[in-house]
Amino acid sequence: MSNGAVTPDTSVPDAPVSRVTTFGPSALLTPANGITVLRLLATPVVIALIMLWGASWFTFVFGGLLAMSDGVDGWLARKQGTTRSGAFLDPLADKVVVLGALFALVAKGIVWWVPAVIIAVREVTMSVYRSVVGRRGVSIPARTTAKVKTLAQDVAIGLCLAPPLATHKVVLSTAIWVATALTVFTGGQYFLDGRRSARQGVADGPDIGARPVDGSSSAA
16 A cells, blocks of 8 residues: 655666766867877878888887877767867878878889879768768768778788888788778768768758768768
């Protein structure tokens, strides 16, 4: 028999609690952005090291630290708050580092120019494409495969800079072509995603897909 007391219903899950972040979406001066800018500034150093020494342990370690810093700024962004500026700068830094190192390797004769040009065309084309459709209110969500693509590019470049592999042309060529294939594949994914999002936006009305970028997904 009830005594009039109200027993709380513990079967209902607690309401989701919003994650408190340090920086808002419009912030510019953040630690994550600072690391991203350092990556951009360090790219000419990597290019100079490759041009001077080619495959060397110093260049390998320096380039490896530069590649790992991408994960650090991503972790900081998720922890402290993603920003629109970070959503722009992070993929830009990825592309500048990768393309700068690739063409330095081409200039040294370590990498064939064809895969480097394919990667460059994909990266530039996709950046322009996302910018154009973004102005039309079409948002293209980032895919996990884009980060895998960037990792494959970093690994391929790292193998080219490792002195023990400098003479193993088959290994280096295979690594570069695997990274190239992933680069082209993810570009196709994003193109199809953009067309799908545009069709969905037309079907659902002008307000769908026209949300501002929150910076949470920046890989492309």
